[in-house]
Amino acid sequence: MDGRLIYLMGPSGSGKDSLIEAARTPLQSIDCEVVRRVITRSAESVGEDAIGVSHEAFERRRQAGEFALSWNANGLDYGIPIQIDHWLKEGRQVLVNGSRGHLAEALQRYPTLLPVLLTVKEEVLRERLLRRNRESLAQIEERLRRNALFTASDSVGDVQIYRLDNSGKLAITVQNLLKLIAFSVEPDRT
Template sequence: MRGRLIYLMGPSGSGKDSLIDAARDSLLGLDCVVVRRVITRSAESVGEDAMGVTTEQFAQMRREGDFALCWRANGLDYGIPAEIDRWLSDGRHVLINGSRGHLSEAMTRFPTLLPILLTVKTDALRKRLERRGRESAEEIEARLERNALFSTDAAREDSEGIFQLDNSGELSTAVDSLLALLTREGISANADRI
């Protein structure tokens, strides 16, 4: 039995990292590995728990086939370690923090991929961004504009098989919704591995 790739997407500030962290123990109970991305940014950068590498290191890793998936966005390179291929073939499920712009390529590589778009209402996003205090007023407005584009695209994507998950309210509600969606889609621990 092969595992399934769970491809979580969403605009910056939608709470992907918070959702993943809050659901981590429950995901392990479903035999689901949460992948740590490789990103070309300083390890001291604020944000997700990613492996920070230089642009040169990333290019070398790419040449050496260290990535199952990789893409460039917002001036940074992102890589998903090739180790996921082994996990999936062993029957484990794998959750990655993916990119909407790279989804079609990921679906080609992993045809049974489960695409999930994390959405957040504009008012909730504004409060989160203001509360964390990392962005200027102009940067917050730019993120809100990108979120509005995501929302517009999301309405169209309902018919394209992309599951939407609202993260505008309590984080525990989003975790419950994520776990319910995964269960409905057949994500569960492989009995042979327990």
Template sequence: MLIAVVGASGVGKDTLLDRSRVALQDDQRFRWARRVITRPAEAGGEDHDAVTEAEFLLRRFALSWSAHGLRYGITEADGAAALVGHRVVANLSRAILAEAATRFPLRVVNITLPDSLRAARLAARGREDVADIAARLSRVAPLPPGLNIIEIVNDGSAAEGAARLVAALTAEG
């Protein structure tokens, strides 16, 4: 099963994924997809495989997409693991969910946050200016209909949010 963790920039996906990975590190059912991104490793954010545009185009992916001027990919090995019984947890774009649902058994965990808190988190990251943050806040990306979706509002502490994510990841069904 592929478990897609999605949500707008600034809702805390990376923090919750990092904490959940630690909490579930001994659970052999789980595999944590490491994204391949055309973003330098030193740019901050999630731990990822940093590649150039040319390197990205030479690779084969189970899923790939473009967003915010970058390319993202999930490896074929992670895709194969999702088909043979592992719970592969991946930070995905909402735009790729419909395609993912045609290729994998799919559960979606949609992390949300009120815009005022999201704006503060985006500003604290220091990667974008005020105009870029306003543009991110104005984007609306609805989830495709018919998916198995679990909603998490990440408006508490990081520990509370991670506990909610662990519960969603370990839920049966």
């Protein structure tokens, strides 16, 4: 039996990287692989535990078929290594840090994926983005506007998007993620 892809999404500043790091050991204990993305930014960038490559190296990898999924967002290229297909075939669950804008394409390749949207109250998100000091005020407001548009939907087609609020304590969000994975019922999509 094939495993299941858990597709974690959320706006910049929602705490995806913190959640993934905090949940890493408990996820591994339930035979769930946590994937490191390949990103076209330096490995020294603060935040996600990712593999940083140049745009040229990323394109070479993409052309060589090294990515199961890839996309461009906010001027960066993101790739999910093809190794996830092997883990899924082995029956393992696999957690990826995905893109909200790429969800429809991911569903085409992995129709049984579990889409999980990490949400955070707007005022908490604004404060986190300001604290990071990576973007201008105008860029932060644009991110907040885009986030409001995306979070208005509870589904993509007939696929429900599961929501996790990360406005409070991270430990509670970790517990809720583990419960969601353990108790998610595979919908019949035939």
